[in-house]
Amino acid sequence: MKTILCYGDSNTYGYNPDNGYRYPYEKRWTSILEKNMEGRARVIPEGLNGRTTCFEDEIRPGRNGYAYLEPCLHSHGPVDLVVLMLGTNDLKIRFQLTPVDIGKAIERLMKKILEVTPQKREDNRSADILLVSPILVGENIRSVPDGETMGYERACEYSRRLASVYKEWAKLYGVHFLDAAQYAQPSRKDACHLSAEGHQKLGEAISKACENILGAI
Template sequence: MPTILTFGDSNTHGTQPMHSRPSDLPRFERRWPVVMGEALGWDVIEEGLPGRTFASPDPEMGPHMDGRIGLFIALESHGPIDAMTIMLGTNDLKAHFEAAPEEIAQSCAFHLDVALSEEMQMRHGGFEPFLILPPRPHAAGCLAEFYAGSEDKAQATLDAMRAEAEARDVAVFDANTVISVSDVDGVHFSEDVHDTLGKAVADFIRSEIVED
């Protein structure tokens, strides 16, 4: 049975839309990686960390939010894998990072380059990385302060990320084509959205494998 690693942030972890901070709500049981795995009939390794960025330590949540650290740990502690998804970029749009779309895309490119590197490919006997463009966040609810201005640069960020993936011949799935974030906090997914995304990602991966 093939194995897929899902590398991401709170929306891969299954965090519920937050009405207040901090939230004591448990994560969803049927989060999108679980739904995807069921649809594909594959084993899933979930590596979703709330607060994770592509490449920025968080002044409040800690230095381990820098996704570059977690990426190496995930790829060197699990395996062998046959595929992986990377869905990050939402937290990079937080106002306090002041990151330009091009900077976020360059950090995305680093992750893709690590996944495609000879070292990592040999470690796992070859695997296919897929980039998932996350739904555009917006300032709302208890997270409004953190995501002030995110709408203004979200699409430019996604476009730049796509360009980096396409330059490396990495297949891209735009989650915005099938889902959107909750208006409760402007960032997280409702449970039905997890179901929709999981099935859509499964269809996308299945189609990419058939094409290959």
Template sequence: MEKRVLCFGDSNTWGFNAKNEQRFSKEIRWTRKLQKHLGEEYEIIEEGLSGRCAVCEDQLREGLKGLDYIYPCIMTHKPLDLVIIKLGTNDSKERYSMTPHNIAMGIIRVANKVLHNGVGSDDSDPEILIVAPAPIGKDYMHVDAYLSMGREADRKSRDMVPYLEEMARENGFHFLNAGLHLKMGETDHMHLDEEGHEKMAEILNQKIREIFNDKETR
């Protein structure tokens, strides 16, 4: 039976192309590339939404609070063997007034809402992988991205990573720091370019295989 993997994230999971502000084609998006890497034994489910936060309520655009949507999302797509949560970039916006520690706490809160709902293939909990996005590049302040993000978004997105890793370990979740392997694209410094999508697919392919190999040997 194929393993079902839900990818819950923001615009970098949806596939936002900063060069033309459209969506990358399925041949470019890391989610579809990941499907090709993993093959027919896996089913990758795309659940990316531009602007999505973990726990922040966006007063300018509705429906972007991940905490409110994660439950109907997992119930829609169950059974699930793995849930990947890749959030944090939008939570760094100045107008949300979140500290790096707060941002990490919010992401973990979303992850914990996946538990105890019987959405696994055998009515148990799915595996959960927390992916820390690559930090926002400091030059975002010189492009239009600054109008949305405000001050210190680069610092917050960077400084939240060690908190997120520690909290993920404490809660028994798998963790991957994407910033060790790739960086945001040069167009707006907060969205992946084509190379970034390719690299993301490669590192997740390896991580997912490790997760299920370890599970089989428990």
């Protein structure tokens, strides 16, 4: 049986924008992925609310995705495929990051995956990577409670540039790429998180991508 590690933020955790809690297990895209694998792979959801790519958040400590990635890979190894979807929290105005900056941070994460995963495998092969650019920030960002935290229209505009940046990094490193915004939209409740319908659609899209990747291993 293959192992798929899904490393991300609140949209991997399954944050529910309607009530501030968590979607039921079966509603999360990671669970939909596991169901669709039909026993061919176990799926490990590693989502955390507020997780960044590699930046320290003094307001919400413990959210640095780079700091936790290496122990996570060792803990769950051996891993066959890492689904990496981060970047939305990096758009927050307090970080003052551009899409290019976020892309460079994504590169750090991919390099760490390629460095660490062979250490846990008998064949010394690195895990495959499916790099997923996150869903867009909704155009109604100014009317939601966290709009100011995200930087209003700035986050909306910058989120639309992430897919092209991520795609270039994926091409450079020879990893797989998927644009989540092609399959799911943010909830109008907060302009940042997936609705239950969005989880279903993204789960189906990632399932197809993972089937193709694992089928070639």
